[in-house]
Amino acid sequence: MRAVTGLWRWRHNPLRRTTDLVEAWVAALALCLAVPAAGWAAGSAAQHSLQRAVHAQQQGRAETTARVLRPAPTAPSAAASSDRAAEQRFRRAVVARWTAPDGTSRTGTVTTSRAASAPGDAFSLWTDRDGRPVAAPLARGTARAHAVLVGLMTAVLAGAGVELVRRLVVRRLRCRRYARLDRAWAEVGPDWGRTGAGS
Structure with a gap:
C-alpha cells in the first residue's frame, strides 16, 4: 500500500x-x-x-443406513473423563447393525450425532470397502x-x-x-x- x-x-x-x-x-x-x-x-x-x-474418498467409501440396537456400555474410567463427558454431549456411542458394501450384515459400536438414539432408530453411516465405519468423505x-x-x-x-x-x-x-x-x-x-x- x-x-x-x-x-x-x-x-x-x-x-x-x-x-x-x-x-x-x-x-x-x-x-x-x-x-x-x-x-x-x-x-x-x-x-x-x-x-x-x-x-478418492468418495470412491473408497459408501453410505449406508444403520439401525440402533442398544446404547453402547461406557467404562467407568471413560465416564469420569471430562473430555469424554463433553464429547458425549454431542456424539453418542451406540451398538448398531448395518449392511456392508459386499451385502453382509455387520454389528459394532459406532458414534452418532443424534441427541437421542432409541433401539430401532435409523441413521446414516459411512463405511469403507470392507464395511468398517469411517468418517464421511470431504464435501466438494x-x-x-x-x-x-x-x-x-x-x-x-x-x-x-x-x-x-x-x-x-x-x-x-x-x-x-x-x-x-x-x-x-x-x-x-x-x-x-x-x-x-x-x-
Whole structure:
C-alpha cells in the first residue's frame, strides 16, 4: 500500500529522484502482479489436490443406513473423563447393525450425532470397502473453501514478504545514501568558515 501512495506522492515532486520512482514502481508492480499470482497458484494447487482427495474418498467409501440396537456400555474410567463427558454431549456411542458394501450384515459400536438414539432408530453411516465405519468423505464445497483460504493466506504472506523485502532494500539504499552524504560532508566541511578557503 505504501508503494501505491509512494507513486502518487512522487508524481510531481521536484525533489523526486529516479531511484524513488523506480522503487515505488517495482513495489507497486510486485504487489499488483506477484501477490495475486502467488495466491492464485497456491489456491489452484490446493484445489486440485483436495478435489483429487475428495474423489478418492468418495470412491473408497459408501453410505449406508444403520439401525440402533442398544446404547453402547461406557467404562467407568471413560465416564469420569471430562473430555469424554463433553464429547458425549454431542456424539453418542451406540451398538448398531448395518449392511456392508459386499451385502453382509455387520454389528459394532459406532458414534452418532443424534441427541437421542432409541433401539430401532435409523441413521446414516459411512463405511469403507470392507464395511468398517469411517468418517464421511470431504464435501466438494468444503474442499473449495479450504482451497480459497489457502490462496488468500498465500497472498497475504506473499504481500508481507514483498513489503519486508522492500523495506530492507530501502533501508540499505538509505544507509548508502547517508554514507555518501557523510563522505561529501567530510570533504567540504573542514573548509567552512576559514579565511581564504574559497568560501
